[in-house]
Amino acid sequence: MKADASVSPSPCRGCPWHEDFPVEWEADHYVTRRELAKFLTQGSGLLAAAGAALAVMGARPEHTAYSAQRICGVGEVPAGGSRLFRYPTEEDPCILVSRPDGEFRAYSQVCTHLACAVVHRPQSDSLFCPCHHGSFATNDGRPTGGPPTRRLPQIRLERRGEDLYAVGVEI
Amino acid sequence: MSRQAQGTTMFTGLLWLIGIDVMLQLWLLTAGLEALLEHRYSVLVPVGAVLLGLFLLNLCFYQYIRRFDLELRVWNSGEAVSPSFQTRRDAETPGR
Numbered sequence: 001m002k003a004d005a006s007v008s009p010s011p012c013r014g015c016p017w018h019e020d021f022p023v024e025w026e027a028d029h030y031v032t033r034r035e036l037a038k039f040l041t042q043g044s045g046l047l048a049a050a051g052a053a054l055a056v057m058g059a060r061p062e063h064t065a066y067s068a069q070r071i072c073g074v075g076e077v078p079a080g081g082s083r084l085f086r087y088p089t090e091e092d093p094c095i096l097v098s099r100p101d102g103e104f105r106a107y108s109q110v111c112t113h114l115a116c117a118v119v120h121r122p123q124s125d126s127l128f129c130p131c132h133h134g135s136f137a138t139n140d141g142r143p144t145g146g147p148p149t150r151r152l153p154q155i156r157l158e159r160r161g162e163d164l165y166a167v168g169v170e171i
Numbered sequence: 172m173s174r175q176a177q178g179t180t181m182f183t184g185l186l187w188l189i190g191i192d193v194m195l196q197l198w199l200l201t202a203g204l205e206a207l208l209e210h211r212y213s214v215l216v217p218v219g220a221v222l223l224g225l226f227l228l229n230l231c232f233y234q235y236i237r238r239f240d241l242e243l244r245v246w247n248s249g250e251a252v253s254p255s256f257q258t259r260r261d262a263e264t265p266g267r
C-alpha cells in the first residue's frame with residue numbers, strides 16, 4: 001500500500017528494517033482493519049452456507065409414514081411395570097411404561113442429552129438416565145431433572161382388542 | 172473533517188456492524204442446529220433465509236468499504252478517474 005502523506009510518520013523511520021517494511025503505523029492499522037472486514041465477511045459467507053444446508057434439510061419432505069407394530073398384550077405388563085421394544089426400526093429402542101393409574105405410555109429409550117438408554121423407575125414413576133442422572137416424566141416425557149432439556153420422543157399407542165400397538169412417533 | 176477522517180469513522184462503524192451481524196449469524200446457526208436436533212424442521216428454512224440475508228448485508232457493507240477505500244486512494248493520488256468522480260473531486264478541492 002502506498003504510504004499516505006497525511007498519516008503520522010513511523011517512530012522507526014530510519015531503522016534498518018524500515019526499508020523492507022515501508023508501511024507507516026497508521027496505514028498499517030488501516031490495512032489490518034480492511035483485512036478484518038474481509039475476514040468477517042468471508043466468515044459470514046461460511047455461516048450463510050451452513051444456514052443454506054440447514055434450510056435444505058428443513059425443506060426435505062419428512063418420511064412420517066409409520067407402520068403399526070404389535071408390542072405386547074395388555075395383560076403382559078403389570079401396573080408400574082415396563083417393557084422394551086423397538087420401533088419404528090430395529091435401530092430404535094423404545095420403552096413401554098404402565099403407569100400406576102393403569103395408563104400406558106411409550107417413549108424412545110434414547111436420552112435426549114447424550115443418547116444413553118433410559119430405564120423405568122417405578123418408585124418415582126419416572127424414566128431415569130444413569131449416565132448423568134437425567135430423569136423424565138412418564139406421563140408426557142418432559143425432562144424433570146439432570147442435564148436433558150428436550151423431551152423424549154413419544155410413541156403413539158393404540159389398543160386393538162387385548163393387544164397394544166405402536167402406530168407412530170411424536171417428536 | 173477530512174475525507175480520510177470521515178472514512179476512518181465510517182470504517183469503524185461499518186466494522187462494528189459487520190461484527191454484530193456475524194455474532195447474530197452465529198447465534199442463529201446455533202439455534203438452527205438446536206431446532207434440527209429437536210426435529211423442528213419448519214424453522215430451518217427461515218433461519219437459512221435470515222443467515223443469507225445477513226451475509227448479503229455484510230457483503231454490501233464490505234463492498235462499500237472497499238469502494239470508499241479505493242476512491243480515497245485515487246483521490247489522494249490524483250490519478251485519472253471517471254468523469255463524474257473527477258467533477259466531484261474538482262468541486263471539493265478546487266486548487267488541485
Ligand code: FES
Nearest residue numbers: 111113114129134
Ligand atoms: S445421557 Fe442421559 S443424562 Fe446424559
